[in-house]
Amino acid sequence: MRAAFLALVFVFASTSLASADSTPSSGVIKEILVEENTKTDDDTVALIARIEVDDDWNLDMIEEIKARLISSGLFKDVTVFSEPHKSGDGVKVTIVVKDKHSWVIAPAFYTQPTNIGGGIGFGENNLFGKNQKLLLYGQIATGDSFFIGAWVIPNLGGTRLYAQFDTFLKSQRNFEYAVPTTYINDVADQGANKAVRESRLNYLNAGAKLGIELFRGFKFDVRIRGARVSYGKTKLVEGATLADVGEDVCLSGSEATGDCEVEDPGAKGNDVSTEFTLSIDRRANYYGIATGYKYSASFENAQPGFGSDFRYFLAGIGIYRAEKILDRHNLIFKSSIGYGRQLPFQQEYLTGGSSMRGWLNNQFRGDFRAVANLEYSVPIFTIKGFGVRGLAFWDSAYTTFLNTTSPDRNYLPNSQRGDGTSTKFQEYMAPFKNSVGVGTRFYLRQIVLPLLGLDVGYGLEAGDVQVYLAIGLTD
CATH class of the missing domain: 2.40.160.50 (membrane protein fhac: a member of the omp85/tpsb transporter family)
Known part of the structure; x- marks a missing residue:
């Protein structure tokens, strides 16, 4: 019973660490993905957000980017999150925006x-x-x-x-x-x-x-x-x-x-x-x-x-x-x-x-x-x-x-x-x-x-x- 409990704790801890690793706190941006935009093109979204590939990244930037995108008046909803890049080096930033009727x-x-x-x-x-x-x-x-x-x-x-x-x-x-x-x-x-x-x-x-x-x-x-x-x-x-x-x-x-x-x-x-x-x-x-x-x-x-x-x-x-x-x-x-x-x-x-x-x-x-x-x-x-x-x-x-x-x-x-x-x-x-x-x-x-x-x-x-x-x- 004790062994099973320790195994469960180990699995939970491993899952938590994996989840934490999936949202890196800092790194270098290797990819920017824009989703659900129906009118505004990807480059314009990134330009308003003021981020580029090879920029430094940290989690504090999420709220800043959201504020910039919402202040533009183009979007009714904005979500920003990051994850490790598939190359194993750096960060992938995903921006989900829903365009307003413009x-x-x-x-x-x-x-x-x-x-x-x-x-x-x-x-x-x-x-x-x-x-x-x-x-x-x-x-x-x-x-x-x-x-x-x-x-x-x-x-x-x-x-x-x-x-x-x-x-x-x-x-x-x-x-x-x-x-x-x-x-x-x-x-x-x-x-x-x-x-x-x-x-x-x-x-x-x-x-x-x-x-x-x-x-x-x-x-x-x-x-x-x-x-x-x-x-x-x-x-x-x-x-x-x-x-x-x-x-x-x-x-x-x-x-x-x-x-x-x-x-x-x-x-x-x-x-x-x-x-x-x-x-x-x-x-x-x-x-x-x-x-x-x-x-x-x-x-x-x-x-x-x-x-x-x-x-x-x-x-x-x-x-x-x-x-x-x-x-x-x-x-x-x-x-x-x-x-x-x-x-x-x-x-x-x-x-x-x-x-x-x-x-x-x-x-x-x-x-x-x-x-x-x-x-x-x-x-x-x-x-x-x-x-x-x-x-x-x-x-x-x-x-x-x-x-x-x-x-x-x-x-x-x-x-x-x-x-x-x-x-x-x-x-x-x-x-x-x-x-x-x-x-x-x-x-x-x-x-x-x-x-x-x-x-x-x-x-x-x-x-x-x-x-x-x-x-x-x-x-």
């Missing part, structure tokens, strides 16, 4: 202050099975009607190079608002500053980008783009006066009849520029929960030598940080600061709307902007891949003109900070605006797109509430 054709509808509209878009998240992105979207709206097309190639031929080609064609109705001269708004139209000038901007743009990922997440790229800028009819908003826009006479019509045509806010012409961007991007998205960080710096400069009729530059830095809290809660902080010199109307920094909830769309503009957004979201419920999350947010921004010397602009009165129209405190605080609010997002895990977004923002200085609703296109 494309969608969807209508969109949204309502925002001063802008209501809808459109239809086509998005392909895994073009040719190589993780390339294609977006085609067009919309018609009371404010912004546009078409956007973009093709993103995350790696060229398996190298560290990446590229992007895009076009943006829009006809945009612009409302310009009386520039705030006090911190708390006391001249109000629906709780916000008074709209004084309305114009129609036509902007036909195309661009191309080429970059290199020097090491994981550290990128440098160059973009060149060109646009044709023109304007439709520009007029006073009903109730505004010529004094509100700094002019003496109407080009046609009259104030009394409400059809006073005035000078365009900017010059028409060709806008050609190059942009250089340096960034480090270590963000990840694990089934809707964002983690990691991104830091970036950019410099854009007009190119008269390439036919630009404008001469300007913009420089800025950006910060993004996301933390997972309590397993399914998410805290996201975003901030940026930018400055431009002699900016034309179409290149100015804008604040208000979905990026500054509680204020009207593009209510504030300038050649300098500092903005910060803090958002905390929690899960409400999830049923078979359909999820609802609630969120609370705080938006803060400082937007103003540090100088008004551009020959290509027709500025509104009081645009430049420090013109002596108010006390020092009011002068420096007037461009500072804040809002708080709550919202919700509806997600479908299978296609990784928010289906509906609803935000309610309260502008602290205006004492006013604005509602933002988007269906079908919320990011």
Whole structure:
């Protein structure tokens, strides 16, 4: 009996050791096997996982690889395991992935202050099975009607190079608002500053980008783009006066009849520029929960030598940080600061709307902007891949003109900070605006797109509430 018991212990121990040996803790990768992928090709899976044959292997890499593959947005399930290679030397790594439905054709509808509209878009998240992105979207709206097309190639031929080609064609109705001269708004139209000038901007743009990922997440790229800028009819908003826009006479019509045509806010012409961007991007998205960080710096400069009729530059830095809290809660902080010199109307920094909830769309503009957004979201419920999350947010921004010397602009009165129209405190605080609010997002895990977004923002200085609703296109 004792002998039988010892034999049983020996067999069990041998089996356990064999099982342990079947999952080597370290070694050199000799083979990578990808299974159950129906669209994404094997090389692309390995490229996203960031592993190659002859790389060193350890078990700690399993969770890292899973996170990278899930964050790509291409797969609904990922399994990674290793075993001894059949040669007896090294490791065989097996990656089992189940592709998500990678494309969608969807209508969109949204309502925002001063802008209501809808459109239809086509998005392909895994073009040719190589993780390339294609977006085609067009919309018609009371404010912004546009078409956007973009093709993103995350790696060229398996190298560290990446590229992007895009076009943006829009006809945009612009409302310009009386520039705030006090911190708390006391001249109000629906709780916000008074709209004084309305114009129609036509902007036909195309661009191309080429970059290199020097090491994981550290990128440098160059973009060149060109646009044709023109304007439709520009007029006073009903109730505004010529004094509100700094002019003496109407080009046609009259104030009394409400059809006073005035000078365009900017010059028409060709806008050609190059942009250089340096960034480090270590963000990840694990089934809707964002983690990691991104830091970036950019410099854009007009190119008269390439036919630009404008001469300007913009420089800025950006910060993004996301933390997972309590397993399914998410805290996201975003901030940026930018400055431009002699900016034309179409290149100015804008604040208000979905990026500054509680204020009207593009209510504030300038050649300098500092903005910060803090958002905390929690899960409400999830049923078979359909999820609802609630969120609370705080938006803060400082937007103003540090100088008004551009020959290509027709500025509104009081645009430049420090013109002596108010006390020092009011002068420096007037461009500072804040809002708080709550919202919700509806997600479908299978296609990784928010289906509906609803935000309610309260502008602290205006004492006013604005509602933002988007269906079908919320990011």
